[in-house]
Amino acid sequence: MYEKYWQQMGDKTTVVIPGWQYMSYFSDISNICWFLEPEFAKQVVRLHKVVGNAVTDGRHIVVGTGSSQLYLAALFALSPSDASEPISVVSQAPYYSSYPSMTDCLKSGLYKWAGEAQNFSKEGPYIELVTSPNNPDGTARHSVVNRNKGILLHDLAYYWPQYTPISSPADHELMLFTVSKSTGHAGMRIGWAIVKDKEVAKRMTKFVELNTIGVSKDSQIRAAKVLKAVSDPYEHVDDSEVGETFFDFSYHSMAERWKLLREAVEHSGMFSLPKFPPAFCTFFNQVSEPRPAFAWLKCENDIEDCETFLRGHKILTRGGKHFGVGPMYVRVSMLDRDENFIRFVKRLSTIRV
Amino acid sequence: MYEKYWQQMGDKTTVVIPGWQYMSYFSDISNICWFLEPEFAKQVVRLHKVVGNAVTDGRHIVVGTGSSQLYLAALFALSPSDASEPISVVSQAPYYSSYPSMTDCLKSGLYKWAGEAQNFSKEGPYIELVTSPNNPDGTARHSVVNRNKGILLHDLAYYWPQYTPISSPADHELMLFTVSKSTGHAGMRIGWAIVKDKEVAKRMTKFVELNTIGVSKDSQIRAAKVLKAVSDPYEHVDDSEVGETFFDFSYHSMAERWKLLREAVEHSGMFSLPKFPPAFCTFFNQVSEPRPAFAWLKCENDIEDCETFLRGHKILTRGGKHFGVGPMYVRVSMLDRDENFIRFVKRLSTIRV
Incomplete structure (x- = not known):
């Protein structure tokens, strides 16, 4: 997800290290x-x-x-x-x-x-x-x-x-x-x-x-x-060529992804996600909901092994037992490249009983 | 010691890494x-x-x-x-x-x-x-x-x-x-x-x-x-601008340093160094003596703690007990910058009983 941002920044974060430095x-x-x-x-x-x-x-x-x-x-x-x-x-x-x-x-x-x-x-x-x-x-x-x-x-x-x-x-x-x-x-x-x-x-x-x-x-x-x-x-260093700031970009990317994920989960009806209480953010100076780097997805409808179930639908996740809880939970990364994330929510949204 | 070589090589080993690569x-x-x-x-x-x-x-x-x-x-x-x-x-x-x-x-x-x-x-x-x-x-x-x-x-x-x-x-x-x-x-x-x-x-x-x-x-x-x-x-890639090769440079640097060190040890008369048997090197296609990256110096003349003795002469070394042997031995790096190495052999050569 972040790769796109750093590509937009072009040469700004390019490092050049001569062979005789930092030896x-x-x-x-x-x-x-x-x-x-x-x-x-x-x-x-x-x-x-x-x-x-x-x-x-x-x-x-x-x-x-x-x-x-x-x-x-x-x-x-x-x-x-x-x-x-x-x-x-x-x-x-x-x-x-x-x-x-x-x-x-x-x-x-x-x-x-x-x-x-x-x-x-x-x-x-x-x-x-x-x-x-x-x-x-x-x-x-x-x-x-x-x-x-x-x-x-x-x-x-x-x-x-x-x-x-x-x-x-x-x-x-x-x-x-x-x-x-x-x-x-x-x-x-x-x-x-x-x-x-x-x-x-x-x-x-x-x-x-x-x-x-x-x-x-x-x-x-x-x-x-x-x-x-x-x-x-x-x-306000280097004001001349400020594009989108890093946290604006990443906040909006995460918010958009969580919106798509919640829509997919609702569309499918087979899963649930944690609800997070909104809170005031001193950095953005506004109230917002958490947008975690992982989705902690729960399989509903008596599906016991959520990891195996999702693998059957070509979605690779990590099952709950690795995290010290039951197999009805899985962890999914929210930080993959755009095309992979879109493919994931599409697949998820179409899963039915 | 190697810093000098890589400085001579200029831009040849400079790396340039954009912010979006290798993420x-x-x-x-x-x-x-x-x-x-x-x-x-x-x-x-x-x-x-x-x-x-x-x-x-x-x-x-x-x-x-x-x-x-x-x-x-x-x-x-x-x-x-x-x-x-x-x-x-x-x-x-x-x-x-x-x-x-x-x-x-x-x-x-x-x-x-x-x-x-x-x-x-x-x-x-x-x-x-x-x-x-x-x-x-x-x-x-x-x-x-x-x-x-x-x-x-x-x-x-x-x-x-x-x-x-x-x-x-x-x-x-x-x-x-x-x-x-x-x-x-x-x-x-x-x-x-x-x-x-x-x-x-x-x-x-x-x-x-x-x-x-x-x-x-x-x-x-x-x-x-x-x-x-x-x-x-x-x-023979990039033949156009070959200067001294890396191993020629480093072989000659080490040989010169060992020559200076052996002269200093002889001049002082207070220390001894290991003798290494010459052998044929398949890389240089000639017989030569080892030129180790460390000098393993032994204090003679009943000096029991060589590390402390040398510290008294402003030479920092690591004592034998760290290496599982007696305190009459010390290890000295042979790879320091030229000026430090020259200072070391000068100090060593003037040590007397």
Whole structure:
């Protein structure tokens, strides 16, 4: 979906990197995160101020090879290093399908996936993962365990104005973001963490050092240029040739797609979608409904396995069991290219019992 | 050291990436390693054929965020997934100082650092890491445990003609390489594995997927361009403007540096260096001595802690204990910029009892 926008922007976000630049492991040895490119850090902070979706003052930025790496870095940093058993990692279902396998991939003695947060009853410390807006179902989320010794990790990959009304700057201990969801550049593999605690930022940096000795300089430089192009029009830099702003484009694209999807679901009568309460968005200065990056579709009419049912109608989705819930649910991406999205809603709308 | 060469090459390895390119997670879904850029894979295979340092026919290429990530991916892929205890990972000392901490960082239940390979006597399966030429001491290495149930992992980061005579194309089960040591582009964070077994390649790919969902496309594209520029003159592409070839430049730079270092060591009389046997290099078609990327310096004259001693003379090194041996040894990089290297040998040469 975003490709079209960046094509319209032409050369504005083209990067040119000579062969002799960015050869070193190091970016800024005075920074805790010594492999963080200063220009990328600057554009991250600037974009959060433009959008108003996260507090950055007095925080540490840690860059990662996508927010995936930062999720693992955060688990490493937040786990007690001297515990006799791994700390439990929980999240309210439905949760992002990759979190269990990422967490348990190496059978770590530091942390362990413990599943659905609402059933969690074990005494002692735990890490609760809060994804808001949530992947897969798009709902606004808060911690649900709310006990002593809980450590919160906020995945805010989708807390951008094209997906949800921005209510206030998020102000949590540890927040994860990524360019793949904010601007659509998944191939860059660039994410960032906003971290309150200095020791946590240090340990996350240590993890990335032991995991990949830093993060691609080329992609950090390119990401900086893209984030700059997003912010510039809002701060009236380069007024001469402002076309549609990035968030106007993406807000309207998402709104149009959700309209088409809801029409298709209504036309078919076989499915249902979550309802989202409208809320005031401080960025757009208006009340609007959430428009999540995924549709969390439920099969009605006693269809038990929605993924298999839809595959029979040439619609590829990911079934609910991957997300910790039942097979009557599926997740569908709302960010595919126009032609694929149109094909999807057409197929969906014609499904009958 | 390599920066100077790439500056001389001017625009030849400049990459230009428009904002709308390489946005997807995917590179080639028909490949086992679905995030591997085809052009990068092509240039990797081509360079190995030009240099003659590794067999690539019928092998799988897996790209990683540096060879560090591929080391971890290899441990994941080679460890039995159903074992009751973690598999032992061993290597002959002195070994690369980061291997123990990378291996044990997450207290994995799959694998565990078991230290010096020559003392290893435990029954059952094990992974032996063979780094050749070796980091830190530059020697040619072979496996030393040589028992049943041993799995070999070859780190060949330094098996390039500027560092060591190429005797024949390496032909092991799993071999790791990286641009940071071959062309000097550490900041790209690009490494590659050459893998015989299809299932191992699949599991390594799965690890990179769970760790970082692939590898920066931008850096893969840039690395492809750099590797192409290295190979082109040897295949008489772009004959018009060939300057010094990459391996001629880097061979001569390393030879000159080792000459200066040996002179400084002789002048001081306080240190010793390994002696390397000359051998025939199939790439340069001549007999030559190894010129490792690190100097493995030994303090003589009863100096017990060589690292501290040298720090007193404003020379920063890494002490032997990090590499599994005694503190009379230190590792010094031979790849720093000219001015730093010259300063280092000058300081070293004037040290007296």
